[in-house]
Amino acid sequence: MTVTESSLYRPDDLDRRIIAHLRIDGRASLSKLSDVLGVARGTVQNRLDRLMDTGILIGFTVRVRADLDEDSVSAITMIEVVGKSTDRVIRKLRGMPEIHTLHTTNGNWDLIAHIRTDSLGEFDRVLRDIRMIEGVSNSETSLLLSSV
Known part of the structure:
Protein backbone atom coordinates (compact mmCIF):
# COMPACT_ATOMS: atom_id res chain seq x y z
CA MET A 1 0.00 0.00 0.00
CA THR A 2 1.47 3.36 -0.98
CA VAL A 3 1.66 6.39 1.31
CA THR A 4 -1.18 8.02 -0.63
CA GLU A 5 -3.36 4.91 -0.35
CA SER A 6 -2.66 4.52 3.37
CA SER A 7 -3.46 8.14 4.15
CA LEU A 8 -6.79 7.82 2.31
CA TYR A 9 -7.86 4.59 3.99
CA ARG A 10 -10.70 5.03 6.47
CA PRO A 11 -11.64 2.18 8.81
CA ASP A 12 -15.10 0.76 8.27
CA ASP A 13 -17.47 -0.85 10.76
CA LEU A 14 -15.64 -4.20 10.75
CA ASP A 15 -12.29 -2.47 11.36
CA ARG A 16 -13.78 -0.52 14.27
CA ARG A 17 -15.27 -3.72 15.74
CA ILE A 18 -11.89 -5.47 15.50
CA ILE A 19 -10.21 -2.53 17.25
CA ALA A 20 -12.91 -2.50 19.94
CA HIS A 21 -12.36 -6.20 20.69
CA LEU A 22 -8.59 -5.75 20.78
CA ARG A 23 -9.01 -2.92 23.29
CA ILE A 24 -10.76 -5.40 25.57
CA ASP A 25 -8.43 -8.33 24.83
CA GLY A 26 -5.23 -7.42 22.99
CA ARG A 27 -4.21 -11.09 23.08
CA ALA A 28 -7.32 -12.36 21.30
CA SER A 29 -6.43 -14.93 18.66
CA LEU A 30 -7.46 -14.61 15.04
CA SER A 31 -9.81 -17.56 15.56
CA LYS A 32 -11.47 -15.94 18.57
CA LEU A 33 -11.87 -12.61 16.73
CA SER A 34 -13.33 -14.34 13.67
CA ASP A 35 -15.83 -16.23 15.86
CA VAL A 36 -16.88 -13.12 17.81
CA LEU A 37 -17.17 -10.98 14.69
CA GLY A 38 -18.78 -13.64 12.48
CA VAL A 39 -16.21 -13.37 9.68
CA ALA A 40 -13.54 -15.67 8.27
CA ARG A 41 -10.17 -15.91 10.02
CA GLY A 42 -8.46 -14.77 6.79
CA THR A 43 -10.65 -11.66 6.74
CA VAL A 44 -9.55 -10.76 10.28
CA GLN A 45 -5.89 -11.33 9.32
CA ASN A 46 -6.21 -9.17 6.20
CA ARG A 47 -7.93 -6.40 8.16
CA LEU A 48 -5.30 -6.47 10.91
CA VAL A 64 -2.29 -3.51 34.45
CA ARG A 65 -4.93 -3.18 37.16
CA ALA A 66 -4.39 0.06 39.04
CA ASP A 67 -4.17 -1.69 42.41
CA LEU A 68 -1.26 -3.82 41.14
CA ASP A 69 0.59 -0.75 39.96
CA GLU A 70 0.28 1.39 43.10
CA ASP A 71 3.91 2.52 43.13
CA SER A 72 3.80 3.97 39.64
CA VAL A 73 3.42 7.66 38.91
CA SER A 74 0.71 8.72 36.49
CA ALA A 75 0.06 12.25 35.24
CA ILE A 76 -1.52 14.36 32.55
CA THR A 77 0.76 16.89 30.89
CA MET A 78 -0.65 19.67 28.76
CA ILE A 79 1.82 20.91 26.17
CA GLU A 80 2.00 24.15 24.19
CA VAL A 81 3.82 23.96 20.87
CA VAL A 82 5.46 26.86 19.04
CA GLY A 83 4.51 27.61 15.44
CA LYS A 84 4.25 24.74 13.01
CA SER A 85 6.39 22.26 14.90
CA THR A 86 3.49 20.10 16.13
CA ASP A 87 4.26 17.13 13.84
CA ARG A 88 7.93 17.10 14.90
CA VAL A 89 6.97 17.33 18.59
CA ILE A 90 4.42 14.51 18.20
CA ARG A 91 7.06 12.27 16.57
CA LYS A 92 9.44 12.89 19.50
CA LEU A 93 6.72 12.28 22.10
CA ARG A 94 5.57 9.06 20.42
CA GLY A 95 9.12 7.77 20.78
CA MET A 96 8.95 8.08 24.58
CA PRO A 97 7.76 4.79 26.10
CA GLU A 98 6.56 6.55 29.26
CA ILE A 99 3.86 8.38 27.28
CA HIS A 100 0.87 6.08 27.48
CA THR A 101 -1.46 8.14 25.27
CA LEU A 102 -1.11 11.38 23.34
CA HIS A 103 -3.93 13.64 22.15
CA THR A 104 -4.27 16.84 20.18
CA THR A 105 -6.66 19.34 21.69
CA ASN A 106 -8.00 22.86 21.35
CA GLY A 107 -7.73 25.88 23.62
CA ASN A 108 -4.55 27.08 25.31
CA TRP A 109 -2.80 23.70 24.98
CA ASP A 110 -1.93 21.89 21.77
CA LEU A 111 -1.25 18.38 23.09
CA ILE A 112 -2.15 16.34 26.14
CA ALA A 113 0.07 13.42 27.19
CA HIS A 114 -0.79 10.74 29.72
CA ILE A 115 2.52 9.81 31.35
CA ARG A 116 3.26 6.69 33.41
CA THR A 117 6.55 5.99 35.15
CA ASP A 118 7.82 3.66 37.87
CA SER A 119 9.18 6.38 40.16
CA LEU A 120 9.20 10.11 40.85
CA GLY A 121 12.82 10.30 39.70
CA GLU A 122 11.93 8.76 36.36
CA PHE A 123 8.88 11.04 36.14
CA ASP A 124 11.11 14.08 36.73
CA ARG A 125 13.42 12.94 33.91
CA VAL A 126 10.47 12.49 31.51
CA LEU A 127 9.19 16.01 32.26
CA ARG A 128 12.68 17.43 31.62
CA ASP A 129 12.91 15.48 28.36
CA ILE A 130 9.53 16.80 27.22
CA ARG A 131 10.48 20.39 28.02
CA MET A 132 13.74 19.99 26.07
CA ILE A 133 12.00 18.99 22.84
CA GLU A 134 12.49 21.69 20.24
CA GLY A 135 9.12 23.33 19.63
CA VAL A 136 7.72 22.81 23.15
CA SER A 137 7.20 26.27 24.61
CA ASN A 138 5.24 25.54 27.78
CA SER A 139 3.73 22.68 29.75
CA GLU A 140 1.58 22.08 32.80
CA THR A 141 1.35 18.78 34.61
CA SER A 142 -1.16 17.32 37.06
CA LEU A 143 -0.41 14.11 38.94
CA LEU A 144 -3.23 11.58 38.96
CA LEU A 145 -3.69 10.59 42.60
CA SER A 146 -6.52 8.04 42.58
CA SER A 147 -9.27 6.74 40.33
CA VAL A 148 -12.81 7.35 41.51
Whole structure:
Protein backbone atom coordinates (compact mmCIF):
# COMPACT_ATOMS: atom_id res chain seq x y z
CA MET A 1 0.00 0.00 0.00
CA THR A 2 1.47 3.36 -0.98
CA VAL A 3 1.66 6.39 1.31
CA THR A 4 -1.18 8.02 -0.63
CA GLU A 5 -3.36 4.91 -0.35
CA SER A 6 -2.66 4.52 3.37
CA SER A 7 -3.46 8.14 4.15
CA LEU A 8 -6.79 7.82 2.31
CA TYR A 9 -7.86 4.59 3.99
CA ARG A 10 -10.70 5.03 6.47
CA PRO A 11 -11.64 2.18 8.81
CA ASP A 12 -15.10 0.76 8.27
CA ASP A 13 -17.47 -0.85 10.76
CA LEU A 14 -15.64 -4.20 10.75
CA ASP A 15 -12.29 -2.47 11.36
CA ARG A 16 -13.78 -0.52 14.27
CA ARG A 17 -15.27 -3.72 15.74
CA ILE A 18 -11.89 -5.47 15.50
CA ILE A 19 -10.21 -2.53 17.25
CA ALA A 20 -12.91 -2.50 19.94
CA HIS A 21 -12.36 -6.20 20.69
CA LEU A 22 -8.59 -5.75 20.78
CA ARG A 23 -9.01 -2.92 23.29
CA ILE A 24 -10.76 -5.40 25.57
CA ASP A 25 -8.43 -8.33 24.83
CA GLY A 26 -5.23 -7.42 22.99
CA ARG A 27 -4.21 -11.09 23.08
CA ALA A 28 -7.32 -12.36 21.30
CA SER A 29 -6.43 -14.93 18.66
CA LEU A 30 -7.46 -14.61 15.04
CA SER A 31 -9.81 -17.56 15.56
CA LYS A 32 -11.47 -15.94 18.57
CA LEU A 33 -11.87 -12.61 16.73
CA SER A 34 -13.33 -14.34 13.67
CA ASP A 35 -15.83 -16.23 15.86
CA VAL A 36 -16.88 -13.12 17.81
CA LEU A 37 -17.17 -10.98 14.69
CA GLY A 38 -18.78 -13.64 12.48
CA VAL A 39 -16.21 -13.37 9.68
CA ALA A 40 -13.54 -15.67 8.27
CA ARG A 41 -10.17 -15.91 10.02
CA GLY A 42 -8.46 -14.77 6.79
CA THR A 43 -10.65 -11.66 6.74
CA VAL A 44 -9.55 -10.76 10.28
CA GLN A 45 -5.89 -11.33 9.32
CA ASN A 46 -6.21 -9.17 6.20
CA ARG A 47 -7.93 -6.40 8.16
CA LEU A 48 -5.30 -6.47 10.91
CA ASP A 49 -2.53 -6.34 8.31
CA ARG A 50 -4.19 -3.34 6.63
CA LEU A 51 -4.74 -1.55 9.97
CA MET A 52 -1.05 -2.03 10.79
CA ASP A 53 0.18 -1.11 7.28
CA THR A 54 -1.82 2.13 7.25
CA GLY A 55 -0.68 3.10 10.74
CA ILE A 56 -4.21 3.10 12.13
CA LEU A 57 -3.18 0.35 14.52
CA ILE A 58 0.30 1.15 15.79
CA GLY A 59 0.82 -1.66 18.27
CA PHE A 60 -0.45 -3.68 21.16
CA THR A 61 0.06 -3.00 24.84
CA VAL A 62 -0.49 -4.46 28.26
CA ARG A 63 -2.86 -2.87 30.76
CA VAL A 64 -2.29 -3.51 34.45
CA ARG A 65 -4.93 -3.18 37.16
CA ALA A 66 -4.39 0.06 39.04
CA ASP A 67 -4.17 -1.69 42.41
CA LEU A 68 -1.26 -3.82 41.14
CA ASP A 69 0.59 -0.75 39.96
CA GLU A 70 0.28 1.39 43.10
CA ASP A 71 3.91 2.52 43.13
CA SER A 72 3.80 3.97 39.64
CA VAL A 73 3.42 7.66 38.91
CA SER A 74 0.71 8.72 36.49
CA ALA A 75 0.06 12.25 35.24
CA ILE A 76 -1.52 14.36 32.55
CA THR A 77 0.76 16.89 30.89
CA MET A 78 -0.65 19.67 28.76
CA ILE A 79 1.82 20.91 26.17
CA GLU A 80 2.00 24.15 24.19
CA VAL A 81 3.82 23.96 20.87
CA VAL A 82 5.46 26.86 19.04
CA GLY A 83 4.51 27.61 15.44
CA LYS A 84 4.25 24.74 13.01
CA SER A 85 6.39 22.26 14.90
CA THR A 86 3.49 20.10 16.13
CA ASP A 87 4.26 17.13 13.84
CA ARG A 88 7.93 17.10 14.90
CA VAL A 89 6.97 17.33 18.59
CA ILE A 90 4.42 14.51 18.20
CA ARG A 91 7.06 12.27 16.57
CA LYS A 92 9.44 12.89 19.50
CA LEU A 93 6.72 12.28 22.10
CA ARG A 94 5.57 9.06 20.42
CA GLY A 95 9.12 7.77 20.78
CA MET A 96 8.95 8.08 24.58
CA PRO A 97 7.76 4.79 26.10
CA GLU A 98 6.56 6.55 29.26
CA ILE A 99 3.86 8.38 27.28
CA HIS A 100 0.87 6.08 27.48
CA THR A 101 -1.46 8.14 25.27
CA LEU A 102 -1.11 11.38 23.34
CA HIS A 103 -3.93 13.64 22.15
CA THR A 104 -4.27 16.84 20.18
CA THR A 105 -6.66 19.34 21.69
CA ASN A 106 -8.00 22.86 21.35
CA GLY A 107 -7.73 25.88 23.62
CA ASN A 108 -4.55 27.08 25.31
CA TRP A 109 -2.80 23.70 24.98
CA ASP A 110 -1.93 21.89 21.77
CA LEU A 111 -1.25 18.38 23.09
CA ILE A 112 -2.15 16.34 26.14
CA ALA A 113 0.07 13.42 27.19
CA HIS A 114 -0.79 10.74 29.72
CA ILE A 115 2.52 9.81 31.35
CA ARG A 116 3.26 6.69 33.41
CA THR A 117 6.55 5.99 35.15
CA ASP A 118 7.82 3.66 37.87
CA SER A 119 9.18 6.38 40.16
CA LEU A 120 9.20 10.11 40.85
CA GLY A 121 12.82 10.30 39.70
CA GLU A 122 11.93 8.76 36.36
CA PHE A 123 8.88 11.04 36.14
CA ASP A 124 11.11 14.08 36.73
CA ARG A 125 13.42 12.94 33.91
CA VAL A 126 10.47 12.49 31.51
CA LEU A 127 9.19 16.01 32.26
CA ARG A 128 12.68 17.43 31.62
CA ASP A 129 12.91 15.48 28.36
CA ILE A 130 9.53 16.80 27.22
CA ARG A 131 10.48 20.39 28.02
CA MET A 132 13.74 19.99 26.07
CA ILE A 133 12.00 18.99 22.84
CA GLU A 134 12.49 21.69 20.24
CA GLY A 135 9.12 23.33 19.63
CA VAL A 136 7.72 22.81 23.15
CA SER A 137 7.20 26.27 24.61
CA ASN A 138 5.24 25.54 27.78
CA SER A 139 3.73 22.68 29.75
CA GLU A 140 1.58 22.08 32.80
CA THR A 141 1.35 18.78 34.61
CA SER A 142 -1.16 17.32 37.06
CA LEU A 143 -0.41 14.11 38.94
CA LEU A 144 -3.23 11.58 38.96
CA LEU A 145 -3.69 10.59 42.60
CA SER A 146 -6.52 8.04 42.58
CA SER A 147 -9.27 6.74 40.33
CA VAL A 148 -12.81 7.35 41.51
